[in-house]
Amino acid sequence: MVAINLVGYLSVTLGYVPPSVVSVLGNFPAWEISDADGTVVLIGRNVEERSAAMEEGLQSMREQGYFSILQSWRNETFPVFGLEKQVLLHIERCACPLFGVVTYGVHAVGYVSPQGPGQQLKVWVSRRARSKQTFGGMLDSTAAGGIASGESPLETLVHECKEEASLPPDLVRQNVKAVGTVTHFYVRDLHSGGEIGLLQPE
Incomplete structure (x- = not known):
């Protein structure tokens, strides 16, 4: 895997990119690839420039197949955050696994407490639609969703609970x-949709 950095933040590793992705990034001017350092650097001096460079590059990749x-x-x-919790850039949601950057989400688990003797706690477990792009047909939280740019965890939770x-x-x-925070790191497989083997820290 190759580390991804930003101009001005070369000491901060934001994610890890597999060689199959690095070979494609080399075709686009927004990226500087250093084989010696084992890094890929996205150009741009501020959030707006980095986000625009990322958007343009991803759109071109998409159009070219x-x-x-x-x-x-x-x-x-x-959003992609730095060590000081500052936003460094914004990236299209579906492209995050290509760069192995950390994404954030919220999960709500609904439950009903025992109402009398002999009754048990009941947990609301949902099942994802089989047509979903990721993890179709699998069990899930009562409601959940990724935290998009500009949204707070509570705002995300409220609208996901309404929608789902x-x-x-x-x-x-x-x-x-x-009630707490859970972090996990997985390697995308066939259930995830898209290319397999991409890193997904959350």
Whole structure:
């Protein structure tokens, strides 16, 4: 894997790119590839320039038929953060696995407490539609979704609960409780959609 960096943040590794992706990035001017250092550097002096360079490059890759994962284009961006929690750039959601950058999401698990003797806790487990681009037909949280650029975790949770579980926004805001953070790292397989072997830290 090759580390991805930004101009002005060369000491900060933002993600890891497989060689199959690096070989394609070399065809686009937004990227500087250093075989000696084992790094790929995205040009741009600020958030706007980096995001625009990333967008232009990804659109070109998509138009030229690189990477099937780009055919799942969402027109929704995810933020990429630096060590000081500052946003360094925004990247099209479906392209994040190509660069192995950390993405963030929220999960809500609905439950019903035991109402009397002999009753058990009931947990609301949903099943994803088989037509979903990723993990179709598999079990899931009650509601969940990625945190898009400009959204807070609570805002994301409220609209995901409405869309996926038909829970009214006021009900969610009044009853939701933050109970912790989970981090995980997986290698994308056939269930993920698109190319396999891409790194997905969340």
